[in-house]
Amino acid sequence: MTQNRTGSGEPSRTLALLWGEPSETARRKGPARSLTITQVVDAALALADEQGLTAITMRAVADRVGVSAMSVYTYVPGKPELLDLMVDTCYARMTRSPWAGQPWRERLTTVAETNRDLLTAHPWLTEVAALSRPPLGPGVMAKYEHELAAFDDTGLSDVDIDAALTYLLGFVQSHCRSAHDAARATTDTAMSDADWWAANLPVLARALDPHIYPRAVRIGSAAGEAQGSAWHADRAWTFGLARTLDGLAALIDDAS
Amino acid sequence: MTQNRTGSGEPSRTLALLWGEPSETARRKGPARSLTITQVVDAALALADEQGLTAITMRAVADRVGVSAMSVYTYVPGKPELLDLMVDTCYARMTRSPWAGQPWRERLTTVAETNRDLLTAHPWLTEVAALSRPPLGPGVMAKYEHELAAFDDTGLSDVDIDAALTYLLGFVQSHCRSAHDAARATTDTAMSDADWWAANLPVLARALDPHIYPRAVRIGSAAGEAQGSAWHADRAWTFGLARTLDGLAALIDDAS
DNA sequence: TTATACACCGTACACCGTACGTCGTACAAA
DNA sequence: TTTGTACGACGTACGGTGTACGGTGTATAA
Numbered sequence: 001m002t003q004n005r006t007g008s009g010e011p012s013r014t015l016a017l018l019w020g021e022p023s024e025t026a027r028r029k030g031p032a033r034s035l036t037i038t039q040v041v042d043a044a045l046a047l048a049d050e051q052g053l054t055a056i057t058m059r060a061v062a063d064r065v066g067v068s069a070m071s072v073y074t075y076v077p078g079k080p081e082l083l084d085l086m087v088d089t090c091y092a093r094m095t096r097s098p099w100a101g102q103p104w105r106e107r108l109t110t111v112a113e114t115n116r117d118l119l120t121a122h123p124w125l126t127e128v129a130a131l132s133r134p135p136l137g138p139g140v141m142a143k144y145e146h147e148l149a150a151f152d153d154t155g156l157s158d159v160d161i162d163a164a165l166t167y168l169l170g171f172v173q174s175h176c177r178s179a180h181d182a183a184r185a186t187t188d189t190a191m192s193d194a195d196w197w198a199a200n201l202p203v204l205a206r207a208l209d210p211h212i213y214p215r216a217v218r219i220g221s222a223a224g225e226a227q228g229s230a231w232h233a234d235r236a237w238t239f240g241l242a243r244t245l246d247g248l249a250a251l252i253d254d255a256s
Numbered sequence: 257m258t259q260n261r262t263g264s265g266e267p268s269r270t271l272a273l274l275w276g277e278p279s280e281t282a283r284r285k286g287p288a289r290s291l292t293i294t295q296v297v298d299a300a301l302a303l304a305d306e307q308g309l310t311a312i313t314m315r316a317v318a319d320r321v322g323v324s325a326m327s328v329y330t331y332v333p334g335k336p337e338l339l340d341l342m343v344d345t346c347y348a349r350m351t352r353s354p355w356a357g358q359p360w361r362e363r364l365t366t367v368a369e370t371n372r373d374l375l376t377a378h379p380w381l382t383e384v385a386a387l388s389r390p391p392l393g394p395g396v397m398a399k400y401e402h403e404l405a406a407f408d409d410t411g412l413s414d415v416d417i418d419a420a421l422t423y424l425l426g427f428v429q430s431h432c433r434s435a436h437d438a439a440r441a442t443t444d445t446a447m448s449d450a451d452w453w454a455a456n457l458p459v460l461a462r463a464l465d466p467h468i469y470p471r472a473v474r475i476g477s478a479a480g481e482a483q484g485s486a487w488h489a490d491r492a493w494t495f496g497l498a499r500t501l502d503g504l505a506a507l508i509d510d511a512s
Numbered sequence: 513t514t515a516t517a518c519a520c521c522g523t524a525c526a527c528c529g530t531a532c533g534t535c536g537t538a539c540a541a542a
Numbered sequence: 543t544t545t546g547t548a549c550g551a552c553g554t555a556c557g558g559t560g561t562a563c564g565g566t567g568t569a570t571a572a
Contacts, residue, residue, distance in 0.1 A: 015459045030518030031568045058560065068521050070561080079560065132438035132487040133452055136460055141469050148471040162479035163495045166487065170496070174430035182388035196389055203271045204392055213397050215404040223418035231388040231422070239419045240426070247503030286549030287537045314529065324552050326530080335529070 014081055018088055018137030033074075035065055040075045041085045045122075048086065052184075053124035056083075083128055084135035090122055092139030096146045104252060105245055107150040111165075112172050112241055119176035123184075126177040131166060155255035164248055171244045179233040193229030270337050274344055274393030289330075291321055296331045297341045301378075304342065308440075309380035312339075339384055340391035346378055348395030352402045360508060361501055363406040367421075368428050368497055375432035379440075382433040387422060411511035420504055427500045435489040449485030 017037070043064040047055050058079060059069045076082045094114065099107050119125050134140050147169075151161045186192055191199070210217045220230075227235055273293070299320040303311050314335060318325045332338045350370065355363050375381050390396050403425075407417045442448055447455070466473045476486075483491055 012455065012459050015456060015463070019463045028518070029516070029568090029570045031520080033519070057558085059558095067519095070522080071520050073561075074519055130437045130441075131434045132449065132485065133441050134486070136456060138463075141464065141472055144476070145469045145472040148475055158475045158478035159482050160495075162475050163491065164499075166492065167496050167499055170430045170434070171427070174426045178387045178426070181386045185386075185389050193388065199268065200271060200392060203268050207271070207275045207394075208397065213401045216397055216401040219404055219414045219418050220400070222414035226415045229388065230390070235419065236422065239416075240423050243420075243423055243500070243503030243507065245503075246506040247499035247501075249506075250502040251499065284549070285537090285539050285547070287551075289550070313527085315527090323550095326532095326553080327551050329530075330550055 013077060014084055015136065017076070017081060017085060018135055034067065035075065037075050037085070039065055040072060041082070041089055044082055044086055045089065048124045049122055053127050056124075084137070087125065087128055088135045088137030088139035090118065090125060090139065091143040092137070094118055094139075094143060096142070099150055099152070104151070104154050105249070108168060108245060108248065109241070111147050111150050112168060112244075115169060115172040116176055116237070119173065119180075123176070123180040126173055126180055129173065131170070154252045156252060157255075160251065160255075164251065168244060168248070171240055175233075175237055175240055178231060178236070182229075182231055182233060197224065197229065269333060270340055271392060273332070273337060273341060274391055290323065291331065293331050293341070295321055296328060297338070297345055300338055300342055301345065304380045305378055309383050312380075340393070343381065343384055344391045344393030344395040346374065346381060346395065347399040348393070350374055350395075350399060352398070355406055355408070360407070360410050361505070364424060364501060364504065365497070367403050367406050368424060368500075371425060371428040372432055372493070375429065375436075379432070379436040382429055382436055385429065387426070410508045412508060413511075416507065416511075420507065424500060424504070427496055431489075431493055431496055434487060434492070438485075438487055438489060453480065453485065 040061065044056055044061045047060055047064060056079075058072050061082070062069045062072045065072075072082075076085070097110070102110075147165055148161060151164065154161070154164075156164060182193070185196075189196070208217055224230060296317065300312055300317045303316055303320060312335075314328050315325045317338070318328045321328075328338075332341070353366070358366075403421055404417060407420065410417070410420075412420060438449070441452075445452070464473055480486060
């Protein structure tokens with residue numbers, strides 16, 4: 001396994017998989033397939049949602065659908081392509097409510113929150129989804145189309161709309177990745193943020209000289225006290241989304 | 257190996273390592289150590305910089321310093337702690353120029369660019385560095401202190417300063433992760449972005465109906481044409497940094 | 513009826529992190 | 543000076559990963 005990242009497979013082969021190659025349904029020689037690609041992908045999705053990305057092994061997926069490890073390779077060329085299919089399927093299944101006459105800030109808030117919901121439901125997506133060379137399947141395209149529509153009367157140029165959407169989604173992904181990391185830290189170590197701070201503080205207190213690190217000690221403890229840890233998901237979301245929309249507002253107000 | 261992420265080790269043990277346990281230099285029984293922890297960490301850093309995070313295996317690090325795989329464990333409790341040390345060492349070695357009387361926007365730009373330089377020189381950092389539970393070593397603290405100082409007369413509250421810095425660094429990390437992904441995509445597949453688009457476009461053209469995806473086709477091709485790929489690092493940086501600073505400006509101007 | 517393409521599977525390989533036990537060394541105590 | 547012992551280094555081994563390869567039985571095409 002080189003990498004758990006999208007876009008590792010051979011392009012044309014992957015695209016054929018994503019858009020459902022016509023030969024798939026056609027009858028072929030040999031014994032009938034005991035599964036569909038969808039069943040394989042769904043099994044992998046369930047596994048990832050329940051136990052995280054590391055739980056996705058070809059053997060585990062095979063077990064889940066009741067075939068041997070190597071049989072999975074008759075449905076999917078390899079693990080990277082399986083991940084591509086998982087990503088595109090997730091995107092395809094997102095709910096897309098219409099943008100009926102809302103102001104742009106409300107629409108972009110919805111875009112952000114919908115993506116946060118998605119990445120909360122499927123935390124492994126934050127580790128897999130890449131901006132360059134995404135799996136150009138029907139799910140990715142439908143998502144892209146719908147989110148572009150949220151910028152419809154902002155007065156931005158086409159290039160700026162693309163950049164703005166990418167920027168907004170980048171914030172969401174970055175935030176959710178941090179939230180996911182934080183959540184996993186507590187479960188992995190069986191230690192809450194408060195416990196972790198309590199365990200570290202005494203040792204740290206001896207090393208942290210307020211004369212050498214005056215701001216770090218003051219601001220760090222102020223922030224830690226305010227939110228009970230070094231990083232608080234909800235606060236970071238509220239703060240970050242407001243800043244991100246303010247940043248885009250500067251651009252959009254100029255354009256209109 | 258559960259995860260390549262910071263903060264997996266036992267806190268007190270890790271902190272002792274980071275701040276240089278006093279017993280380290282003291283003479284002990286038994287044969288003399290043939291290496292120092294610094295040598296081990298430097299070897300791992302060189303390996304990661306040259307060949308990426310996946311090249312960091314205990315065997316490879318051991319090879320590099322000329323001992324057997326298991327001997328590394330006499331210097332470091334395990335791989336997570338080694339990664340902690342690598343991160344803190346990188347931070348410790350950053351250059352920190354003074355903030356002499358520059359306006360805040362210039363200072364924050366420098367913070368962002370310095371971090372981008374760091375993450376460009378050590379791309380693997382984007383995969384390892386976490387916001388929650390960072391390795392609280394001298395490097396992390398010195399970096400935190402120095403970057404907090406860039407907010408010195410912005411009029412923001414302590415809590416907002418911490419949130420703003422985290423937000424800014426989040427943008428940089430998110431951007432650099434994308435840039436790193438994009439760069440690795442070209443080297444891994446031995447295929448430039450242009451090649452990839454050329455390989456995908458004909459297959460995609462048959463699937464992409466402009467009636468179903470009008471905006472995606474129009475804006476996607478406009479963006480692709482303007483930058484030669486789905487994502488262009490320099491453009492995204494310029495656009496994103498401007499938006500991020502504009503977003504913070506809304507907060508800072510309110511405060512002052 | 514025969515030839516062939518294909519689904520499926522078992523085995524094997526090269527990696528990974530690291531637990532464990534052995535061995536020789538060099539300091540501390542006698 | 544001798545001896546006990548703490549400790550650095552190492553070889554081996556275990557359970558995990560993705561997947562290449564070859565064998566086997568089946569269902570369609572000729």
